Amino acid sequence: MKENEKPEKGNQIIEEAAQAEYKYGFVTDIETEVIPKGLDEDVVRRISALKGEPEWLLEFRLKAYRYWLTLKAPTWGHVHVPEIDYQDISYYAAPRQKKAGEKKEIDPELKKTFDKLGIPLEEQLRLSGMAVDAVMDSVSVKTTYRERLAELGVIFCSISEAVKDYPDLVRKYLGKVVPYTDNFYAALNSAVFSDGSFVYIPKGVRCPMELSTYFRINAAQTGQFERTLIVADDDAYVSYLEGCTAPMRDENQLHAAIVEIIVEDRAEVKYSTVQNWYPGDKDGKGGIYNLVTKRGLCRGDHSKLSWTQVETGSAITWKYPSCVLKGDHSVGEFYSVALTNNWQEADTGTKMIHLGKNSTSTIVSKGISAGHSQNSYRGMVKIAPKATGCRNFTQCDSLLLSDTSGAHTFPVIEVGNDTSVVEHEATTSKINEDQIFYCNQRGIPTEDAVGLIVNGYAKEVMSKLPMEFAVEAQKLLSISLEGSVG
């Protein structure tokens, strides 16, 4: 970042912070095809049929569904997920585009929605090279820059299209990192997943632009079950971004996604998330349940996977973007800022599973709790007996902004040999009155001072985000703190 860009931003952020609370809470008035509520094998078959899927994928879904029936929702998280009536949710909602059939043209109402979210879908309007896959409810609405990327052999499309156009690739990788047997929500997702993005970067290609998927929930009483699959072949590189918002509603909505990433020899994937699902109102009414399984497999030697997440949204967050470091000298990173306010609950962290020799991992987690919220870091660092010479560094900080919020840490460390080194540092602090007064004395009001201090606290993580996202994320932190200081 250049020196002269920083103050510009600082100021914007504060301007924004002074304004409204959740500004993505609108609903798009568009005709939506929603299948009736409820879940059984017929519904799974119907979703598969609606998407025109091959037999093998239907089989995959059905196996997952049958397995899911045998499972119970996990209760070990430090969150209170109420009993969800899975028969009271609709599992497929597709905005009906007026010009169906003509793929190039997008419904003006949808275009307007994404414009409003700051995601213009016309390629010429994009400020910088960033390709976008826009997903509304259960379907991908539009993917930009596909052709240009295709010239390099990069595949970037919705997973539904990938199933049709690149069935062998999808079949080769789908469910290999997160099998449907992984956990309750992963099984559910595998049975009913709708859309999401598919990325394939061929050998030796450095993807020239950021790829991003923007997830939007619009329809009421539906769940979103997206599925993303990213494959970076030998020596490839890609930076991928994910953003999400939803309307403000009094009832809770379920979002249970799976992200799988495969990184081959010497390849590198950067995965960044700014999660801003509707968090519920200040009394804890409504909001998204964000119950997500994200995992990457660093299969190749010298491969690298880096997760960066800024979590400010959702009533409940339950997610642990993880790295399985199978390749020798592979590298896993997890940088996280999780901010909870009002009655939000977040239980998030990572797993670093070291299987390859000399693999290294870094975990930097910054939790910020305000209001009555509960914020937990849960992490596992596991070094297999044969994985010699591994290193992990974990830094886990919590910042409390109120007396009524909670910060919790649940680290697990298992080291299977004596040539590996694991370091864990943790701090918990309260926001410092002296810092606030110092800002006040220089003319900065308390609310803005808190925004500054919190952004400073999170800077180490924010600096890992791609530039455009970093600005967004900084604003978001300030906005999410609205009214948190009395």
Added chain:
Amino acid sequence: MLIIKDLQASIEDKQILKGINLTVKPGEVHAIMGPNGSGKSTLSAVLTGNPAYTVTGGSVEFYGKDLLALSPEDRAHEGLFLSFQYPVEIPGVSMVNFMRTALNEKRKYFGQEPLSAADFLKLMREKRSIVQLDNKLASRAVNEGFSGGEKKRNEIFQMAMLEPKLSILDETDSGLDIDALRIVASGVNTLKSKENATIVITHYQRLLDYIKPDFVHVLYKGRIVMSAGPELALELEDKGYDWIKEQVDSQQ
């Protein structure tokens, strides 16, 4: 510009200020001296609105306004500046971002447009030189990893940026070596004008060799017990505070 009448204040029910009277006019430099625990820093904290202290009596008028009724940030906007004895560190917040925010808040208060990035950086360069603060320091996080001397220079740099009408320097000389002291003092003297005023809170005469006061006040047990010209500071340096303490204590 500043009229303090019978100001009383406490912290956690402990009465610290027991009736301060002081008038400051533009162009003046006032030194407030006194033994440890006499209430010097409390006075600066109360004037700037530190919420840890409770005002229990008296009044403070600043350019005709009731200073005590204003929020700390509005007091700053009105032209009150405190150079802290112990400037806090704000990790991750760059000085550039911090100062820009502060300056633009002030501009907003007076209905002015925010300063453009280019103008702001130009201003920073200009003001930085007053206290010989190098560019790297200004782009680092607020006070983070600064040496004692750098922190104090940084305070005077902020003072230069915000152009206050009344600056309170709270023990600015503490922890400074002689070179840093010279730089800080020369910065303060450069910023001095007929329109602004300075209150120098200090323990020792040393700083007053560099920043010449017009008035010297001795604060003891929450009251100003003696006021005189600059010669008083020299006398205190020579004789210490004991003779004043005895004088005051015997009167009680």
